[in-house]
Amino acid sequence: MTDLQTSPPRTRLSAELRRKLVIDVAFDVIARGGFEGLRTRDVAAQAGINSATLHHHFPTKEDLIAGVAAELQHRFKTERAPGSEEARAASAAAALAGEFSDVIFYLEERQQTLAVYREFVGRAPRDPAIAKLVANLHAGWRGSLVTIFAAGKKDGSLRADLDHEAAADVFLSAVWGFIALADGPPTDLRRVLAELQKWLQPQSGR
Secondary structure, three states: OOOOOOOOOOOOOOHHHHHHHHHHHHHHHHHHHOHHHOOHHHHHHHHOOOHHHHHHHOOOHHHHHHHHHHHHHHHHHHOOOOOHHHHOOOOHHHHHHHHHHHHHHHHHHOHHHHHHHHHHHHHHHHOHHHHHHHHHHHHHHHHHHHHHHHHHHHHOOOOOOOOHHHHHHHHHHHHHHHHHHOOOOHHHHHHHHHHHHHHHOOOOOO
């Protein structure tokens, strides 16, 4: 008598989990090969589903890219340097230190996320839909910085003569410019952030 070997029953993913799986696969594909390498049939194959199932969740490639953009925004909001989130409520200075820590954290620990971010920013000038998504991402980050800088002026931890709107733009330009180059080590970025911090802090004799 021959023992029959049976395969374990396949676990059927919920629609929500299947959608998340497709987005995660597309996220990885864009990180590795850019938008040029994003093909829905390849994403479906890597996700272990057929193309019809993928198109049920994402009728067009643009819908899939929008899903990746939403995931990118979610990661930026929820993935922070250890301890930085708790420290932010203490003071404006602590909130600013948290911003610095988060930038380093992404450069050291979240290279995939930054790679996708670079792809979106690079494509934005040629794609109005992506330009809008990138603008929303930057607006959220800029708004947080403006709030921090305004609070720092008020409590004396930052320069009293600081233009907090312009300072937010300087911060974003410096950090994004460094990240966009994609070839500088975290130690170099730490030096950039240290200079920004000195520029923001009150100085005697001003």
